[in-house]
Amino acid sequence: MEPDEPVRRLFGSFHGSKTEQMIQYTVKERRMKVGKHAGKTMYYAEAQKSKVIDFEEVIRDVAEMSSLTTGDVRNAVDRLAYYLKRELAEGNTVRLGQIGTFRLYAPGRFMEHPEEVNATTIKGAKIQFIQNRHLREASSLIKVAVDNPYLTKKKDLTATGTESAEGDGSSGL
Template identity: 25%
Template sequence: MPVKYRVLELANPRDRQAPKKFYAKAVKTGDVSLRDLSKEMIQQSTISSADAMAVLEMLTQLVTKHIQNGRIVRLGDLGNFRLNIKSRGEETEDKVSANSIIGQKVIFTPGSEFKDLLKLTKFEKVAGGVTEEA
């Protein structure tokens, strides 16, 4: 099934006076929960629903724990998860402290097999007005 996209006309955020341009944006068609993944796992294997859910819940807890401890979590062909932080610039090195950190996010880097599968993705343009996304 192809990934659907629509066209948006957007302004350049760095130069609001520049002419707007048109961009393709993926259309989200829903979401998949851990429970949904669990149901798919039991349909494609011999494990029980409880076992599938337990494994997914434990994976979530362990990934979070290791990320919080500064580790890169490598999940084979799926990819890697790591923490990235953003901080304020300080005048001197000794002024940099935990209070300088103003944001954090988890970075996902897909594994080679995941990247190869993404290359096979097909796209389909959907009808819809050209609008500016907020």
């Protein structure tokens, strides 16, 4: 990997060059069990598995992009995880700048009478992550392509309803 590869992969679009990523989809079928299409075979696009960036690669890449050592980055991430756990357990919301906001979410079930509402009607707590605008920008860099063996024409409709110029089933979202 080139020395600048981690920087280009993570921040290329934020340094003036707009890097576009392609998500590959394949056509899958499923026999519907309920609803108006029950018993009918329906087709849908399913994303192919993409590369998983593991923890050690994140640590190494962040260290290469900064003046921190891998040990510094590992320690900072460890302390951040501890901090998030502590604050969320206390019911606090945590905003992490360009990353987003973490909060605990524990909705209650609807009851017919107010006297039925108690601690047992609260559903299991979940951690909700709300991405910041900075991370949402990544979705504008994604293009999709569907490998559709059922296609008879060379043109395919994109997600916006316009025909793809190349007719390859790809689309910018």
